[in-house]
Amino acid sequence: MSKLKKSPDTDVYTSNKTKFSDSPIYIFYSSLTGASKRVATQLFETLTASGNHKNAVQMLSIDDDVEDLDTYFLNIPKSEDPNNTNFPIYILILPSYESDSPIDYFLEFLHDTATDFRVDKYPLKALSGYTVLGLGDSESWPDLFCYQSKIADKSMSKLGARRIFPLGRLCVKNDLKETTAHWVNRLVSVLSDDEPFLYEENDPEDSDSDTDDVEEYSSENENETGNGSDDGTLVDMEDLSTDNKTRGSGKLTKSINKKQMVAKDSPTFKSLTKQGYTVVGSHSGVKICRWTKSALRGRGFCYKFAFYGIHSHRCMETTPSLSCSNKCVFCWRHGTNPVGTTWRWEVDQPDKIVEGALAGHYTKIKQMRGVPGVLMDRFEEAFKVRHCALSLVGEPIFYPYINEFVKMLHEKDISTFLVCNAQHPDQLRTLNKVTQLYVSIDAPTKQELKTVDRPLFRDYWERLEQCLDILRTVQSHQRTVFRLTLVKGFNMSESDVGGYADLVERGMPSLIEIKGATYCGSSEGNGNPLTMQNIPFYEECVSFVKRLDNELNKRGMQYGLAAEHSHSCCFLIANKKFYVDNKWHTHIDYDKFFKLWNSNQSFDSLDYICETPEWAYFGSKEGGFNPADTRYNRKDEKLKKKLQREKESKGGM
Ligand SMILES: Cc1cc2nc3c(=O)[nH]c(=O)nc-3n(C[C@H](O)[C@H](O)[C@H](O)COP(=O)(O)O)c2cc1C
Ligand code: SF4
Numbered sequence: 001m002s003k004l005k006k007s008p009d010t011d012v013y014t015s016n017k018t019k020f021s022d023s024p025i026y027i028f029y030s031s032l033t034g035a036s037k038r039v040a041t042q043l044f045e046t047l048t049a050s051g052n053h054k055n056a057v058q059m060l061s062i063d064d065d066v067e068d069l070d071t072y073f074l075n076i077p078k079s080e081d082p083n084n085t086n087f088p089i090y091i092l093i094l095p096s097y098e099s100d101s102p103i104d105y106f107l108e109f110l111h112d113t114a115t116d117f118r119v120d121k122y123p124l125k126a127l128s129g130y131t132v133l134g135l136g137d138s139e140s141w142p143d144l145f146c147y148q149s150k151i152a153d154k155s156m157s158k159l160g161a162r163r164i165f166p167l168g169r170l171c172v173k174n175d176l177k178e179t180t181a182h183w184v185n186r187l188v189s190v191l192s193d194d195e196p197f198l199y200e201e202n203d204p205e206d207s208d209s210d211t212d213d214v215e216e217y218s219s220e221n222e223n224e225t226g227n228g229s230d231d232g233t234l235v236d237m238e239d240l241s242t243d244n245k246t247r248g249s250g251k252l253t254k255s256i257n258k259k260q261m262v263a264k265d266s267p268t269f270k271s272l273t274k275q276g277y278t279v280v281g282s283h284s285g286v287k288i289c290r291w292t293k294s295a296l297r298g299r300g301f302c303y304k305f306a307f308y309g310i311h312s313h314r315c316m317e318t319t320p321s322l323s324c325s326n327k328c329v330f331c332w333r334h335g336t337n338p339v340g341t342t343w344r345w346e347v348d349q350p351d352k353i354v355e356g357a358l359a360g361h362y363t364k365i366k367q368m369r370g371v372p373g374v375l376m377d378r379f380e381e382a383f384k385v386r387h388c389a390l391s392l393v394g395e396p397i398f399y400p401y402i403n404e405f406v407k408m409l410h411e412k413d414i415s416t417f418l419v420c421n422a423q424h425p426d427q428l429r430t431l432n433k434v435t436q437l438y439v440s441i442d443a444p445t446k447q448e449l450k451t452v453d454r455p456l457f458r459d460y461w462e463r464l465e466q467c468l469d470i471l472r473t474v475q476s477h478q479r480t481v482f483r484l485t486l487v488k489g490f491n492m493s494e495s496d497v498g499g500y501a502d503l504v505e506r507g508m509p510s511l512i513e514i515k516g517a518t519y520c521g522s523s524e525g526n527g528n529p530l531t532m533q534n535i536p537f538y539e540e541c542v543s544f545v546k547r548l549d550n551e552l553n554k555r556g557m558q559y560g561l562a563a564e565h566s567h568s569c570c571f572l573i574a575n576k577k578f579y580v581d582n583k584w585h586t587h588i589d590y591d592k593f594f595k596l597w598n599s600n601q602s603f604d605s606l607d608y609i610c611e612t613p614e615w616a617y618f619g620s621k622e623g624g625f626n627p628a629d630t631r632y633n634r635k636d637e638k639l640k641k642k643l644q645r646e647k648e649s650k651g652g653m
Contacts, residue, residue, distance in 0.1 A: 025058070027059045029092070037061070039133065090130040091132075280356035282348060292315060293371075294312065296365075297373040298378070303568050306563055306564070309590075314382060320353050388414050388415065398427065406432060422441065422464040423467075425466035441482045448496070481509055487530065490534065492540070497551050501557075508575075564617075574586050583611055584617065592607070
């Protein structure tokens with residue numbers, strides 16, 4: 001720690017005269033495997049226990065707790081205490097990952113904000129101060145040791161914030177407990193001294209050189225002078241851009257040119273494979289869905305069989321982009337999932353993804369051999385995929401070769417149901433024919449959409465509106481679907497009905513699928529704030545669906561209640577053009593679709609319809625359950641097995 005020195009003169013800070021002890025403190029962290037979170041927690045606890053800070057100390061995960069980076073890194077939040085007008089101090093604790101991680105998005109955001117001519121040039125200049133601590137591994141990544149914390153430090157400075165404690169870098173291969181304690185204690189003492197640790201002019205105009213001049217606090221290179229062993233390897237954000245500029249050292253530039261979205265050795269890869277995903281190439285995924293397994297065992301198809309005639313055992317769920325531009329509250333993937341607003345990764349070729357996805361899917365099907373109850377005829381059919389649900393996770397339309405990818409599936413007679421999140425109008429506009437085109441509509445108003453989808457785009461609402469206009473115009477030849485996911489307390493109140501009707505009026509979809517949200521585990525640690533209280537009951541969904549249908553008809557729009565799959569709390573409102581000869585025709589004639597598609601002639605959504613079976617009708621006694629399948633209730637089955645065991649043990653006595 002030989003390089004530390006106190007500021008000789010704190011008067012240079014003319015704009016920020018606030019005493020540190022009067023400032024609220026925000027500890028921001030990002031953590032994939034927990035180390036940075038532990039350090040953040042230790043700092044939080046020490047600061048709180050020190051009693052020096054009258055004002056709240058808050059600890060926020062950048063990936064999960066910060067819904068909108070603008071709130072903190074474009075604007076500065078006001079204190080909740082009206083008597084406290086002091087500006088906060090930001091402490092950033094960040095690991096570095098050679099592979100892609102949510103930190104890349106955060107750094108991209110800081111960089112974009114610093115270079116966005118539409119926003120204030122120094123939006124963070126009013127902060128009372130900031131410091132960054134990096135965690136990394138200098139043994140395994142000597143050239144990239146803590147490189148992302150350096151970028152963050154530099155970007156904060158470019159945003160006009162003043163550094164009050166030097167950039168810290170801790171190596172996980174050292175005694176992290178000891179080095180953390182040391183760093184925490186020094187920082188806490190500076191914060192209670194009310195004196196910045198390091199003198200620096202911090203003229204934002206001159207910020208290009210600032211990181212290089214900064215004294216560092218490091219658990220590494222203690223006996224060295226200057227900037228440590230990675231002299232000359234400081235990374236500019238420009239180095240991270242996708243146009244492969246070659247600033248910085250050759251070594252470094254090589255390793256941080258376009259990254260893979262999900263590299264084999266990354267925590268994201270581990271997390272996805274643990275959850276049953278097969279990662280295909282570097283940015284695609286495939287997973288066998290529970291309905292595929294259920295159909296193989298003759299225990300029922302998913303709602304898409306009732307609504308559109310999809311045979312679940314021949315359906316593959318996949319995505320060519322595991323990355324997404326939202327962080328929806330009902331999505332379970334937070335924490336390690338790749339996020340981004342622009343494609344900044346290596347791109348895999350579409351044929352490789354199609355082959356890889358099919359191979360991954362068939363491997364999982366093979367594993368079903370020998371599972372009790374598997375029907376051999378369905379098992380054999382399952383080796384000829386007929387449908388592809390491009391909806392697994394992430395945003396398929398984000399993939400730069402989505403049209404080529406869809407074409408390859410159609411050439412194999414595989415139908416395509418593509419779901420997008422209404423955030424990429426440019427890609428939506430140029431999308432070629434798919435079998436069914438979905439847009440997720442997760443909330444009816446701008447404010448609610450922000451709460452539910454937590455979008456990364458600042459102009460998310462305008463993007464959604466543009467997408468709806470595209471559906472109504474350029475893409476009106478497609479069979480279009482709005483997908484609504486109802487979350488109690490978020491987006492299904494009485495007043496929401498009118499808002500959804502406005503959006504239907506704008507997008508004029510062929511169909512509206514409405515599904516009650518399902519519970520996907522505890523909110524603890526994955527940033528998902530949903531609890532069981534947010535999961536609507538079947539009756540609540542039915543009531544909502546009826547109100548929406550009434551509202552549409554009141555406005556003169558021709559829609560009707562077509563189908564339901566009560567088992568999955570899923571409902572279908574369809575445009576009345578699908579009601580032909582007094583019968584609903586929401587099913588798809590797949591052979592006809594491929595015939596038309598191969599003919600290269602233009603065709604529209606009514607050209608490949610077929611009749612909906614009556615057992616799938618809304619309000620039917622079967623509630624969308626195919627009478628040919630066996631109803632399977634896990635609780636009943638468990639009870640039956642228990643009774644059987646009891647009977648046998650009694651018989652044996
Ligand atoms: C796949 C992978 C890539 C990594 N890349 C780097 C790197 O480029 N530079 C570095 O200093 N440390 C690197 N590390 C080490 C991590 O930054 C270090 O383990 C850190 O403590 C992780 O923090 P977290 O547990 O909060 O996610 C890498 C670790 C893994 C698993
Ligand atoms: S759009 Fe889909 S993948 Fe993306 S966060 Fe929302 S639910 Fe998850």
